Amino acid sequence: MGGNPAANHPVSFKWIMKAKERGAKMIVVDPRFTQSAAKADVYAQIRSGTDIAFLGGMIKYIIDNNLYFREYVVNYTDAPFLVNDDFKMPGELDGLFSGYDEKTRKYDKATWTFQLDEKGLPKRDNTLKDPRCVFQLLKKHYSRYTLDKVSAVTGTPKEKLIEVYKLYGSTGKPNRVGTELYAMGWTQHTVGTQNIRAMAIIQLLLGNIGMPGGGMNALRGESNVQGSTDYGLLFHILPGYNPTPTASLVNLQAYIDKFTPKTKEPRSVNWLSNRPKYITSYLKALYGDKATKSNDFCYSYLPKLDEGMNASWLNLFDSMYKGKFEGFFAWGQNPACSGANANKTRKALARLKWMVNVNLWENETSTFWKGPGMDPKEIQTEVFLLPCAASFEKEGSITNSSRLAQWRYKAVEPLGKAMPDAEIINELYFRVKRLYQKEGGKFPEPIIHLTWNYGEKDKDGKIKHIDIHAVAKEINGYYLEDIYDTKVTPPKLIGKEGELINGFPNLQADGTTSCGNWLYCGSYAHVDGKVVNKLAKRGKDDPTGLGLYPNWAWSWPLNRKIIYNRASVDQKGNPWDPNRPLLKWNPTKENPATGKPGMWEGDVPDGPAPPLADEKAGKLPFIMKPLGVASLFGPGLADGPFPEHYEPLECPLQENPFSKKHRINPTIKLFYSKEGGLPEDIFLSCDVRYPYVCSTYRVTEHWQTGVMTRHTPWLLELQPQVFVEISRELAAEKNIKNGDKVIVSSARGKIWAIANVTDRLKPIKVMNSTIHQVGLPYHYGWKFPVDGSGGDSANILTPTIGDPNTMIPESKAFMVNIEKA
Amino acid sequence: MDLSRRDFLKITGGTAIASTVGLAVEAREADASTTTLRTKGAKATTTICPYCSVGCSIIVHTKDGKVINTEGDPESPINEGTLCPKGASLYELANNPYRLKAPLYRAPGATEWKEVEWDWALDQIARRVKATRDKTFKATAISKIKEKGPDGKEVETEKEFVVNRCDGIAHVGSAAMDNEECYLMQKLLRSWGLVWIEHQARI
Secondary structure, eight states: OOOOOOHHHHHHHHHHHHHHHHHHHEEESSOOOOOHHHOOOOHHHHHHOOOOOOOOHHHHHHHTOOSSOOHHHHBBSSBBBOOOOOOOOTTTTTTTTEEEEEETTTTGGGGGGGGTTTTSSSSOOOSSSSTBBBHHHHHHHHHTOOOHHHHHHOOOOOHHHHHHHHHHHHHHGGTTOOOOEEEHHHHSSTTTHHHHHHHHHHHHHHSSSSSSTTTTOOOOTTTHHHHHHTTTOTTTTTTGGOOOOOOOOOOHHHHHHSOOOOOTTTTTTOHHHHGHHHHOOOOHHHHHOOOOGGGGGGGHHHHHHOTOOOOOOOHHHHHTTOOOEEEEEEEEEHHHHHHHSSHHHHHHHHHHHHEEEEEEOTTTTTTGGGGGOOGGGOOEEEEEEEBBGGGGGGGGEETTTTTTEEOOHHHSSSSSBBOOOHHHHHOOOOOOOOHHHHHHHHSOOOHOOOOOOOSSTTTSBSSSSSHHHHHHHHHOEESSSEEETTTTOOEEEEEEOOOSSSGGGOOSSSSSEOOOOGGGTSSEEEEETTEEGGGOOOOOOOOOOOOOOOSSSTTTTOSSSSSSSGGBOOOOOOOSSTTTOOOEEEEEEEEEETEEEEEESSSSOSSSSOOOOOTTTOOOSSSTTTTTTTTTOOTTTTTTOOOOOBBBBOOSSSSBBBBBBBBBTTTSOOSSTTEEEOGOOOSSOOOOOOOEEEEEOOOTTTTSHHHHHHTSSHHHHHSSEEEEEEEHHHHHHHHHHHOEEEEEOOOOOOOOEEEESSSSSOOOEEEEEEEEEEEEEEETTTTBBBTTTOOOOOGGGGGOOOOOOTBBBOOEEEEEEEEOO | OOOHHHHHHHHHHHHHHHHTTTOOOOOOHHHHTTTOOOOOOOEEEEEEEESSSSSOEEEEEEEEEEEEEEETTTOTTTTTTTOOOOTTHHHHHHSOOSSSSSSSSEEETTTSOEOHHHHHHHHHHHHHHHHHHHEEEEEEEEEEEEOOOTSOEEEEEEEEEEEEEEEEEEOOOTSSSSSSHHHHHHHHHHHHHOOOOOOOGGG
16 A cells, blocks of 8 residues: 555565465555556555555454454554553544644643553553553544444445455464555655554554565665655755754753653663764764763763654745745755646745755756746846766666665766765865855854764865765774774773774764764774675575575665564563564574574564563563553644544545534644635535545656656657556546646646546546546656656645644645636 | 577587587587677676665776676676666666766756866855854754643743754755765764755655
């Protein structure tokens, strides 16, 4: 659900087909009969934006039919924990959880807590019968998601729902496992995070997390969107998912106090208790010798967000539209086509004083001033368009959807005068720094003191060319002094000054180690006295037989292939499925690290501690969670501890069949409302002018906004222009023939597209009315092909609205009209 | 005969075995009768596909500094030599008539691009970064926070805090850069004081 790997991650589908050859069953739930659906054992059509209803019904089915994996659920999740008596759910409060404030559109989470015993640990009922335990609350919450209701909301026939629920629910046995592959079909909704959580709850109920062949798998959309996220190219995170500091965290200690979770659970590893080591080592990587204990390791050099400030995409372009930025870098991205509500973005670009666009081609962003509706003479934005090198014209690593970082090599010199991104960054670093050194300016210290030791310098002091290996080593981290383990006598040497660190367990919080990104610590390290770039490894051995290939490149963390893998074993450390052991505790084998008997075999375990049955040293499997168990109850989210169905911002229904008062997610930030807002941000729900549910998607032959693929003649020939898929029934109603040019319009704009009349879409029965769904790919733009024959971006149609947790725009469910051109 | 590639490999594999017992022509002779491969004598370099996130390995064949062929890397356990249409068209990213070959500049109100030198463009950008940063830099800013009052109740108050940030520049991209470049990028942007930093993961 929420993805179409056959079209968008085609080579991943090769392995799905292989699994099918071995007897696996594939279920596809999608508004459209996709290429993936064509190969599925079960296909269910669904109304776009109703995944939580669909999955809520599955949770109910699993619980009602006793299909859950009881031992896993009781021991490895929070199911037995008792919740605060004052916590209330949407069934009791007409669509809301307790603590909602209408004015701020936010929840006060005071009641979203556990009842604690005298030790400060959650009270629990391992029989799962206490009406206040998480399991019973989950059961109660989803008791409202009956087959009739779910079918009426999603449009999926009841018998199809049962078929899917029964088949997927069958993976709740120790020797069966199910996996979920999702993509933007789940994230691009105003309930995106909760879509994923709903499925995560199912995976936990069925014991499918941490298992080989299980998990929640995000099929990420870019070759290195995983890596660039790991490296904190987002407003809210620094590298390694350390949160961006906020204003009230006035010093490093305050930052550490806020972001280092504490636990009273003795069996919890609580891995993030290591946060002080990671943030301090990061600051040491940035500021080297300048970062000392006495100056708080230069913590004041890091820019701070105001409390509550959200600098994410939609807000960024909203601020730009309102003239709040002078300068803008669009570096390897084409926001004029890629973001929701593209017309607003394009207008926003015209309010900049200057813009830098780095790309392989001229594109709709670089050349926005020549775009539709623009008068270049009126636009005062200065634009610098810089040509960068292609992926095979430089050297470095990228991280795929499985956290696998692979090295790639330089095959040829960059085309023409194009430069690798690293070299452009190096030039700008040096030139801005030189200006501050010569002329002074506002707070120059963070710029002047930044470490930049990446190779030989020229006579002006500029690094001639970035040695990418030096960068990779800085990321991995160094021992800055000889480090000893003082817990043993005599103290044992862990690492020598100047050596590369062999893994993040050896990082220190006192400034004696540096590390640019703790997740990648150990990727470029000393192994048996030699420096090894593990990202470049090409070993093909597969000792577990599960396809883990531990010596092909390197995965974070610590080359662990399946995270939470200690949940794949029972409390004694034996695999749930003895025929497919991912991990197994061998009580007699001597552990070379401790010199004592007992060690894990198989994948790199989630920590060396013995299994849970060891009363003294046993640890719970969910090492990143302070309580050591997985969360069925998720109080961390903005919109509720359990997923609840809300309608998309624009939908065909007047009210939410689950709760009359709250049609849409009550916590989303509305850019446009009765009280006001920009006309650009208008939305129209249940409006006769825009009667069809629409979704954007991708085709195999194009990628993202199509800048790379539209300029690739072979691919453009295969998919030359924007099309809109419509059902035969809708086509007949509108007198549209296959191949006709049509106008697709929403409250925000319109584009032309070629009608693709197809059986892949069918009218769907929702709340007793017939709903038509349509869809179109978003890869096109006015700039290329130059004759305009490709059409323009489908994002001209999409609304300015985001998920309350992530602010990812809702591009998968909005309302349009279609007319013959 | 209608042969799939797999069948073809089976048959040729079979031929090689047969030849050892003298029942068929030497495998070498069969090789010699085929056309010389374009990649003969070319340098082979491995890369990872720049498109989706599966991480397929691709071999790039080069001769005289030019890419002459790209194909799936059979060694990779991820793709075992196979590629989708996008990955298979990598050759055209190297040999592409539309790619930018030099920096371009568009002045305020101009109707066309002007080709410029790197040195000039980079200096100009550095000047603008500094000017905007100096103009819009905030050493402190007011935030609303909750504090415990004398009666123990939490009250919302406004307080001024050190923020040391540049509010006048935003940055988006790039999820297609290498990890090491991403690291350098975030390092540079944060040293300038930027917080409006976003990329493809958000959309």
